[in-house]
Structures are given as structure tokens and as C-alpha cells.
Amino acid sequence: MDNFGALIILFAFIIGISILGAIPGLKDRKMSAENWAVGGRNFGRWLNWFIMCGEVYTAFAFLGASGWAYARGGPTFYILAYGGLAYLVGYHVLPRVCALGHRHKLVTQADMVEYLYSSRPLGIFISCVGVAFLLPYLQLQLTALGLIVEVASLGAIGRVQAMLIAFVMVAAFVFLSGLKGVASTAVFKDVSMIAAMLIFGIYLPYHYCGGFSEMFTAVESIKPDFLTFPGGTKNLDVTWGMSTIALTALGFYMWPHFSTNTFSAKDPDVPRHNAIYLPFAQLALIFPMLVGFTAVIVYASNPLPRTDMAFLFLVKDTFPTWVLGILGGAGALACMIPAADLLLSTSLLISRNIYVRGFRHNDEHVTPEHMKNVARYLILILTAVALYLSIFHANLLVNLLLTGYAGVTQFFPIIVLGLFWKKASKLGAVCGLIVGEFLVFFLILSKMDPVALGSVHINAGFFALCINTLVFVIVSLITSSGKTKMI
Amino acid sequence: MRVLITAIPFIWSIFCLPFVNVAHPYVLGLPFVAFWELAGIIISVIALQLLWNVDHKPGGIASKDHLYMDPNVSRDDIK
Numbered sequence: 001m002d003n004f005g006a007l008i009i010l011f012a013f014i015i016g017i018s019i020l021g022a023i024p025g026l027k028d029r030k031m032s033a034e035n036w037a038v039g040g041r042n043f044g045r046w047l048n049w050f051i052m053c054g055e056v057y058t059a060f061a062f063l064g065a066s067g068w069a070y071a072r073g074g075p076t077f078y079i080l081a082y083g084g085l086a087y088l089v090g091y092h093v094l095p096r097v098c099a100l101g102h103r104h105k106l107v108t109q110a111d112m113v114e115y116l117y118s119s120r121p122l123g124i125f126i127s128c129v130g131v132a133f134l135l136p137y138l139q140l141q142l143t144a145l146g147l148i149v150e151v152a153s154l155g156a157i158g159r160v161q162a163m164l165i166a167f168v169m170v171a172a173f174v175f176l177s178g179l180k181g182v183a184s185t186a187v188f189k190d191v192s193m194i195a196a197m198l199i200f201g202i203y204l205p206y207h208y209c210g211g212f213s214e215m216f217t218a219v220e221s222i223k224p225d226f227l228t229f230p231g232g233t234k235n236l237d238v239t240w241g242m243s244t245i246a247l248t249a250l251g252f253y254m255w256p257h258f259s260t261n262t263f264s265a266k267d268p269d270v271p272r273h274n275a276i277y278l279p280f281a282q283l284a285l286i287f288p289m290l291v292g293f294t295a296v297i298v299y300a301s302n303p304l305p306r307t308d309m310a311f312l313f314l315v316k317d318t319f320p321t322w323v324l325g326i327l328g329g330a331g332a333l334a335c336m337i338p339a340a341d342l343l344l345s346t347s348l349l350i351s352r353n354i355y356v357r358g359f360r361h362n363d364e365h366v367t368p369e370h371m372k373n374v375a376r377y378l379i380l381i382l383t384a385v386a387l388y389l390s391i392f393h394a395n396l397l398v399n400l401l402l403t404g405y406a407g408v409t410q411f412f413p414i415i416v417l418g419l420f421w422k423k424a425s426k427l428g429a430v431c432g433l434i435v436g437e438f439l440v441f442f443l444i445l446s447k448m449d450p451v452a453l454g455s456v457h458i459n460a461g462f463f464a465l466c467i468n469t470l471v472f473v474i475v476s477l478i479t480s481s482g483k484t485k486m487i
Numbered sequence: 488m489r490v491l492i493t494a495i496p497f498i499w500s501i502f503c504l505p506f507v508n509v510a511h512p513y514v515l516g517l518p519f520v521a522f523w524e525l526a527g528i529i530i531s532v533i534a535l536q537l538l539w540n541v542d543h544k545p546g547g548i549a550s551k552d553h554l555y556m557d558p559n560v561s562r563d564d565i566k
Binding site: 075078080081083085087088091092097099100102103211212213215220225227228229238239242243245246249267269273274275276279280282283286289319387388435469487 | 489495496500501502504505508509511513515516517519520521524525528529530531532533534535536539542548549552555556557558561562565
């Protein structure tokens with residue numbers, strides 16, 4: 001039973017974080033709707049920083065960055081570039097979002113769009129599109145958690161059991177505590193993730209190669225030109241890198257859950273402060289990449305069947321099982337806490353913007369308390385749906401996931417121009433969004449991503465965003481009604 | 488001023504990429520392109536701190552935050 005230690009550590013992480021998340025809800029049984037949904041709008045600088053930071057360290061940062069480095073090489077460095085730029089965008093946009101949230105008691109991204117353009121149908125449309133992109137992202141966290149726990153427990157806990165145990169607990173603490181549960185767990189999760197990345201990211205290259213430059217020299221001897229764009233790919237060239245950095249920097253804060261997180265800040269200086277200090281967390285993303293590049297050398301003669309398992313397999317083959325348990329525990333948290341935030345945001349979008357604004361025709365008799373209860377029970381339903389899809393139809397939402405980042409970035413003109421450009425109009429917003437989303441789905445699903453322009457390639461989402469913005473501006477300039485309120 | 492400060496990290500990380508897409512020389516043990524993008528994060532931090540300083544001068548954007556948050560103040564009043 002050599003995996004007993006790993007199992008104990010894994011369960012300690014999963015159960016411990018769930019108890020930590022449930023505490024705010026257990027202490028305040030009659031938590032108000034605003035307290036539950038947006039933390040009472042009084043989160044200070046560092047609490048909000050940990051929530052935002054928690055969204056950087058998801059399953060992708062943990063498995064994706066090392067997997068990309070192992071399989072693709074140089075193009076992985078786009079991940080380093082977009083973070084700092086995304087926070088610059090956030091510095092300018094989020095203080096206005098926060099102020100608007102306080103001013104008009106907004107809770108979701110769709111609330112904000114509905115207010116800006118004085119259009120309930122547009123708010124409902126935005127919430128439907130947002131849910132369509134959030135659900136696959138939620139399922140991704142579930143699937144990644146199942147894989148991590150299965151590998152970290154050396155197969156003692158199956159993928160399905162791991163998903164069931166962890167996500168029932170996530171649903172329970174979000175049900176009880178709302179955003180305060182996410183906040184209280186984010187601190188522990190971020191610290192454990194950064195520590196795990198630093199320790200393994202420094203130790204493994206030194207253990208196998210004697211240092212970073214020795215490791216990269218060895219990689220170049222096996223795979224020349226692997227460390228620059230396009231690396232181990234044919235079409236992820238420099239122009240793809242430039243357009244992808246731009247797309248991800250502009251789209252980072254367009255995910256619907258970031259709006260809800262921003263509404264929780266106590267004043268606009270909180271997102272400004274966080275923009276300055278969040279890039280320091282981004283620096284740590286170099287370390288999973290170093291692990292991925294080390295895996296290129298270690299598995300040179302015996303390639304891994306799943307590239308995104310490079311980090312876990314390298315640790316499994318290097319350390320005793322209890323160390324794998326610690327890494328698996330940190331990895332499980334990297335899936336659970338972002339999933340909790342995604343669950344909360346999705347339930348709020350459906351309960352407020354689709355159920356109340358849509359099905360109940362904005363019925364004024366619906367109290368905030370009733371809306372909170374609808375959102376809470378939706379969390380249980382959404383968890384069940386995500387679990388069902390992950391277990392029985394794992395590929396059903398793959399197309400939506402493939403288009404996820406490119407799809408949500410199409411919200412950029414609607415939100416940013418709606419906040420800062422007084423000529424932005426409702427019709428421009430609708431036309432731009434429809435054109436942008438159509439192009440994203442058409443280009444990505446017909447395997448035309450990246451888009452080839454002569455001998456260079458650009459990210460399909462960025463191409464769609466350019467056309468979307470152009471349509472938005474032209475239609476807004478020629479329409480005289482339905483202009484944005486701005487504040 | 489704010490536009491210029493914001494533009495510098497974008498120029499560093501995106502528009503310089505074609506000129507720094509090389510592995511050598513290694514800097515801090517990293518391929519040059521990785522070091523460049525990592526340095527871009529520090530450039531962003533410096534730019535963000537400069538923006539903070541500009542916005543928190545008397546009469547800067549941050550001084551109007553309370554007006555933006557007050558539902559009784561109109562857009563024209565803020566100007």
C-alpha cells in the first residue's frame with residue numbers, strides 16, 4: 001500500500017479546503033443576497049487580489065503550461081507575455097466596472113451590459129453566450145481534477161470518484177458561503193500553488209540537468225529551434241504569437257466571472273492596486289514551463305502518451321509517493337477553487353438574467369432573497385449537469401471549449417467601448433457581437449485557426465475581434481439611438 | 488501621458504517579438520525570447536506603478552472615484 005501516504009495527503013487537501021470554504025456560510029446562516037453573491041461589496045485589496053490571482057492558477061496553468069512546453073516548445077512563452085498586458089487593460093477598465101457596480105447594484109456582467117445599453121434582451125443574450133462559454137470551462141476543471149487525482153493516487157481513486165467527491169464538496173461550500181467561500185479558500189490555494197510551482201520548477205531542471213541553461217542546451221541538442229516560435233509546431237509562428245498575446249490580454253477580463261469578482265471590491269482603487277501586484281504572480285508561470293522542458297529530455301526516448309500530464313509524470317517518476325500526494329492536492333485545489341467561482345457566476349447569470357429578466361419578465365415581486373435561493377439551488381443543478389457531461393459525454397462541449405477564449409473576447413467592444421465611448425450604440429453592439437461570434441465558430445470549427453494570411457498566421461479569435469470592432473464602430477456611427485449611458 | 492505609459496509594455500511584449508525570437512544568448516539561464524517576455528512583466532509593473540502615481544495626483548482620475556460611485560451624480564456633473 002505504497003500510495004497510502006499520497007491518499008491521506010490528497011484527501012487532507014480536498015476536505016480541508018472544503019471546510020475552509022464552508023466556514024463563512026456556517027458562521028452567517030442568514031447571509032444577505034448581496035453578501036452571498038458579491039461579498040457585500042467590501043472586499044479589500046489583498047482579499048480581492050487572492051480571488052483574482054486564483055483565476056490565473058487554474059488547471060491550465062498547472063497542466064497546460066507544462067504540457068505546452070513539453071509538446072510545442074517556444075510558442076508557450078506567449079503565456080508569460082499576456083499576463084502583464086492583461087493587467088494593464090484591467091487597470092483602465094476594472095475601476096470603472098467597480099464604480100458602475102456600486103452605483104447601480106450590479107451583480108453580473110449581463111447586468112452591466114443591460115444597464116449600459118438600456119436593453120433587457122441584450123442582457124439576456126449576453127448572459128446566454130456567457131453561460132455557453134462558462135459551462136465547458138467548468139467541465140474542463142472537473143475533467144482535469146479527475147486526471148490529477150487519478151495519477152496522484154496511483155490509480156487508487158478513479159477519475160469518476162475523484163470528480164464526484166471533490167465537486168460535491170465544492171457545490172456544498174459555494175451553496176453555503178457564496179463568494180466569501182471562494183475568497184477564504186483562494187488564499188490557501190494560491191499560496192500552495194505558487195509554492196509547488198517554485199519548488200518543482202527549480203528542483204527538477206537542477207536534478208536532471210544541473211541547471212536551467214544546461215537543461216535548455218540539452219533540449220536544443222535534441223530538438224533544434226524548439227525554444228523559439230514556432231517551436232515544435234508548423235503554424236504557431238511569430239505573428240500567431242503576437243496576435244494571441246493581444247487576444248488573451250484583451251480578453252482576460254471579459255470572462256463573466258471577473259465582472260462579479262470586480263463588483264465585490266470596496267472601491268475602484270482595489271482593482272487598480274491589484275493590477276500592479278498581480279503580475280508578480282504571473283512571473284511564477286515560468287516554473288511549470290521549466291518542468292515541461294525538462295520532461296523533453298527525460299522522456300526523449302519514451303514520449304508521453306498525454307502531453308498535458310508531463311508535470312505529474314515527471315514528479316511521479318522522481319519523488320516518493322507522498323510528494324506526489326502534495327502535488328496532486330495542490331493541483332486539485334487549482335481545479336476546485338476556479339470551478340467554485342465559475343459555478344457561482346454561472347448560477348448568478350442564469351438566476352438573475354435568464355430566469356428573472358427573461359422567464360419572469362423582470363417581475364418586481366421577485367425579492368433578492370428569492371433570487372439568492374434560486375441561484376443556490378442552481379449551483380447544485382449545474383454541478384450535477386457538469387458531472388454528468390464529464391462522466392458520460394466528455395467530448396460534448398469540446399467545440400465550445402475550443403472557442404472559449406476567442407468567444408468571450410468578442411465581449412471586449414461591447415463592454416469597453418460601452419464604458420468609454422459615448423457614441424457606442426446598442427445596434428452596433430449586437431451587430432459586432434454576432435459577426436464576431438460567427439467568425440470565431442466558423443474559423444475554429446472549420447480548422448482554420450490560426451488564419452493563414454500569405455506566409456504568416458494569426459489567431460482566429462483576434463481576426464474575429466478586429467472585424468467585430470470594425471462593425472461595432474461603423475454601425476454605432478451611423479445609428480442615432482440606443483447610445484450607451486457610460487456611467 | 489496615460490496612453491504612452493500603457494503603450495510601452497504592449498510595444499515591448501508584442502511588437503518587439505519578431506526581433507527577439509531567438510534562443511541565444513541565454514539570460515538568467517533562459518532562452519532570450521523567454522527572458523524578454525519575462526522582463527515584459529516587470530516593464531508592465533513599472534508602467535502600472537507610474538499610472539497609479541499619475542492617477543493619484545491631486546485632480547487625477549482616482550480623485551473622481553466617489554463621484555462615479557454616487558448614483559446621485561450625473562455624467563455632466565463629473566466632467
